Amino acid sequence: MIGFVPMQPELPRTFGPYRVVARLGSGGMGEVFLATSPSRRLVAVKVIRSELLGDPRWRARFRHEVTSARSVSGFYTAPVVDADPDADQPWLATQYIRGVSLSGVVRDRGPLPEQAACRLGAGLAEALIAIHQAGIVHGDLKPSNVLLASDGPRVIDFGIARPLDALPLSRSEVLGTPAYMSPEQALGEPVTTQSDVFSLGATLVYTATGSAPFGTGHKVRGRIVHAAPDLSRLPDPMRGLVTRCLVKEPQERPSPEQVLTALTTLLDAHYGDEWPPTDVEELIGVQERTLVEMTAELPTVREVPEAAP
Template identity: 50%
Template sequence: MTAQPFDAPAPATFAPLSSDDPREIGGYRLRARLGAGGMGRVYLAHTPAGRPVALKVVRPELAEDPDFRYRFIQEVASARRIHGLYTAQVVDAGTDAATPWLATAFVPGPSLHQVVHRHGPLPERTVLLLLAGIAEALQAIHTAGVVHRDLKPANVLIAPDGPRVIDFGIARAADASPLTGTGLRIGSPGFMAPEQALGLPVTSATDVFALGALIAYTGSGTTPFGSGPEPVPLYRVVHEEPDLSRLPYGLHDLVRYCLAKNPEDRPDTAWLIEAARHHPTTGGDLHFSDGWLPQQVGGELHHHTDLPTTPVPPNTVLDPDRATADAPTAHVLPAPAPTRLGTVPAAGRRTARTPHRGARTALLTAAALIAGAAAAFLVLDNSDYLDDSGDQTAAITDTSAPSATTPSSHSTQAPVAGYTAAYTDRELTSPDSDYEFDLRAGKVTQDTTAWYLGREAGAFYVPEDSDAYIPPAGPLALPDCLKGIDTQPTTTLPFTTLRADRSFCVRAHGGEDIAIIRTLTAASNDGPVKVAITYYHRSA
């Protein structure tokens, strides 16, 4: 038997919960089944505040094995350290639960396997972009000391802004189980490296071999070592050369390098990214812009955002690890009045290229103290699942009344004469505090920019010549920003106030351009932070 850890089908194939499925696990409300694999079931679930996650519950027989549990705890700890833009972040885990579980960021898109199965081989440029994105994901995984061990098309999800690698490192947990000695093999025959097939130690080069096989499949529609009963492709992996006859010739060398029998002969991920960049088909441009996917595939992605919303009945019986009624709603008292403290001189802010942090650190330390005082106003219940990944939100309800000018949605903005929307609701992820949001360009960067949003010492920061405004609660429209910045400006943007799904706005120097920022994940000093930005340009 071949174990396929948590192979989740695309969101289009949601299955309703059955009578034997729990309705809540670890405080996450289950909405539908996403799939099942050799290591357990996968569910679509929601955080207490409504953010979707993919929640994966291990098989009972694995849960009863102490060796598996020990390794599972280790691997989850390692996976939490992985913060790549092309990975699905680990949000939470129940390693000590009666049935262990793992929650990761939900990616509303089909798997690469489903895309190729439905639409056939992908164009050469798309394949090269996928190669670069997945190689960058492997870089983040390997930097954390983790080897994926089961990289295959079913473990790569396709999002509009590039691929997401899932299930990194978790397959290793089952290797410690006696089940692996009774026919349960971790890995997929068509994508396993020779050393893995022979039971030898695996390294980062093992994942590079799997990447080569995955790219061959994506560009040709067939696996390079064929199909058949498990021993057949495994024998070919070890003893035969790959069949690349259906793969575009321009991809042959890259794939052959990855599929070298000797791990030491395979390239590393940095080399693969540069090779994709300098390939004639990409022309030096590795950018997941509109059109990077074939039209029919891009059109399919729009069907993966309609998530099941069937409400969970009240007083639902919860899982055995949390047998209580639904958690009560938490409350938050009004935040303290904004204060103009914590400005960051443009010349003194820290970036990867300007390590002068003394002046800014002192100022932001003061801002952090104010942020800590603000935290005293928050009254939370035990549904707060914040962790160092920064992807989880707390169940918080703001009891203050919304502004009369608050629009009905985040993206609906009242027109204002002289302002034009340069881009709207652009979702960006900063992997760590060394990266800043370039508000004018709408991108994440380590380069010095004139108008930016960064984070450190428990708060966001902006240039000292910029003003900001935080509304009491709810969505934020352009007229609200213009009025709020003039009447209640602030340069203190503490994480304790700007939790997930809070909006604020920043005005550039000179009172011209406006950026409205909505936090999509809880912010932290370390780890990824995701925001949605709408940028308005004021014409002369």
Template identity: 80%
Template structure:
């Protein structure tokens, strides 16, 4: 048990913690994140975890995973979000190949809407990347606010650069102050991966240098996406489009040229496989008759 949730299976892990599929007493499914055992006794990590829970709870919108419960003060701090029935963009591309242009445009429009909601809550996500994007039957979702920061937070020191190198903005890679425009750069990089199967600046140990000083490889990116993505990946944050402008541009393309339904067939197939697995797992769960543990506290 994690809080009132029975652990069903393990979903994944990251730098701060692990994520499990959990079931409530009524068998509602949630994704439960916990701090890694070796970090539980470190007050700095507890503080970061509380910040993640607070920031994630403040974001609303169709394209994020809402926080439903949390107890950052528990012996093993945990955070529960609505379980999204979907698969990560990274898994889709790895198993099925790049998205078709229509689907990539739909993805980009959804991510732009997600960033509008996130930035409206005065938060910079800082880690928008393929593994933090879930493709669900009703559209994409942005997850994992582990290194998100309030807009008015003090800048990090240059020795504390956080994020995933291949999807960082130039200012993030340099350790400079990060603003919402940084998330737009990451959106552009994520769209390149979605449409081509590769990050625009590569993934090796020199990727941060190429992000700061080099040019992205957009040769395999289909038109007319290339012009918009090129603007997202400009070095000067002030020259990048806003999420609102990205949404308008992609929505116009979808209205004018495309009629493909979401989700794409390959995504729907992967979701179906995952759903059948979930049905098999949850069917074996015993009825949860015991009351949930006491001491459960909401995020403040």
């Protein structure tokens, strides 16, 4: 999980003024690279996958992602540094977060302790408040879109974020990750801020137990719509709040502000506010050492190639 994929000779070396150092990962629409600015600041650059460049729908979706990401501010999101959605290969540069993914931490080290899970949930609730205040729904809150940094979590990837007043998608256009989407999202119905609250609850279950509340597989959307979540391994202090987050009716779920209040109350009453967990701190340390090794022999600013036209 820790480490970076070395660059291959056939891959691009720059996007705009940013020199690519390594590949961080890839998803359905894009690839993400670690890169440096001319002043040697680290950024994460997301680009559209090359095989999608000829489809104007993907270009439009990427342009919308840039607009959504630029509109969000807050302690728990990654701020946009630069972007060129009209380039031959559109790209979006955000501040590089020195952290590790929640999905990778749980996969490699197991569920987070109760205290850390509550602190994580409070940070995610605060991030959702900032996202919703910008007038958008994230739509894909899940463990792989959460980074754990030494000063708290960050929510990333606004690839399918939508304005609050957007028209609902058709069933054939439903976007998101099935194991963490809300029932209304799975049905192609109108999605509101409460859909993100459902995804927050599902992410907290994974954080504290290591499993999604409705399982995985091709039938998970049906279970999300019709079945009860498996919360049997969830710590007692968290169970009541998460149960409310995962109710089927959106209007019966708590708001992100109410989630934040409930979790901070739990932290004050039961756990305290220590962060990061020991395992997360160790993994961040490993990643930092890898970064130092990778960037130690980078060329000086004078040797950074000029920005592509």
